């Protein structure tokens with residue numbers, strides 16, 4: 001659906017060459033919600049702008065719906081761009097035009113018949129829950145309402161891909177939540193592939209199926225949201241996960257740990273959260289289990305998190321308990337509590 005192959009982008013600036021994208025290889029499947037997360041300057045905007053050719057790659061390929069944008073004519077690119085909608089952080093609405101005219105704009109530019117425009121705009125305003133606002137102007141709307149209008153406009157030409165550039169970054173948490181739910185509804189009801197960029201891991205946690213972490217123009221890790229949240233492979237990936245999962249152990253907990261304690265982090269993923277395995281361990285082995293700290297949340301409807309526990313007992317019993325965890329596919333790791 002969207003594929004980046006060896007994608008490179010450099011900018012020539014006042015202070016020399018900026019290498020904004022370095023050998024990016026990613027595939028976004030049809031119908032998924034794919035997140036790209038990274039700090040400011042990582043290259044996220046440049047990457048997303050290559051999909052609708054607002055930026056032209058310096059090297060490599062961008063393949064959209066089977067067509068390599070770097071190898072087709074300007075006219076063909078224009079046709080493909082019609083199948084791509086874009087939602088912006090600051091909405092990019094025309095303040096001098098009504099809500100109706102803003103949503104109608106892409107259809108007017110296509111010279112669509114008036115009756116068709118009326119039908120589509122009415123349908124879209126209804127879909128985003130703002131049917132009663134068509135005669136209002138953007139300045140009369142809240143941020144969340146403006147973004148709903150921005151989304152309705154992006155959907156006007158029935159795109160198969162929706163690009164979201166920090167679509168919720170200017171919104172408060174509650175409004176963010178409602179916009180994310182709307183994006184999810186769009187994905188589910190219209191089967192539209194969504195590629196979103198964000199610096200907020202909570203957005204990724206909420207709606208993405210897969211995620212790529214970008215740093216300094218590179219994709220440094222990529223995987224399902226579960227993979228990245230449960231086993232981030234890079235320091236930056238871990239830091240992003242920590243912004244919503246708080247996997248670091250608080251100092252008051254490390255203060256409670258004795259030097260000879262056996263401390264473990266047990267990850268809950270999926271079905272393991274529901275199992276009463278800690279009480280089973282106490283029953284099966286001569287091990288005393290103490291839960292020091294827990295952080296359990298929900299990841300896309302599934303319990304997810306980790307527990308910091310100490311096991312006290314003879315070495316052999318502890319080994320047995322750990323093997324039992326492993327046999328039951330429960331992910332754990334030994335924690336050096338003093339290192340945090």
Ligand SMILES: Nc1ncnc2c1ncn2[C@@H]1O[C@H](COP(=O)(O)OP(=O)(O)OP(=O)(O)O)[C@@H](O)[C@H]1O
Nearest residue numbers: 011013018020038039040041042043044045046047
């Ligand atoms: N038109 C341009 N000319 C020169 N340099 C650019 C241009 N656009 C982006 N860059 C540089 O490319 C790098 C990546 O920028 P980009 O905007 O893609 O990052 P980002 O991850 O989206 O960050 P942000 O969230 O702050 O927008 C940065 O160093 C930026 O300064």
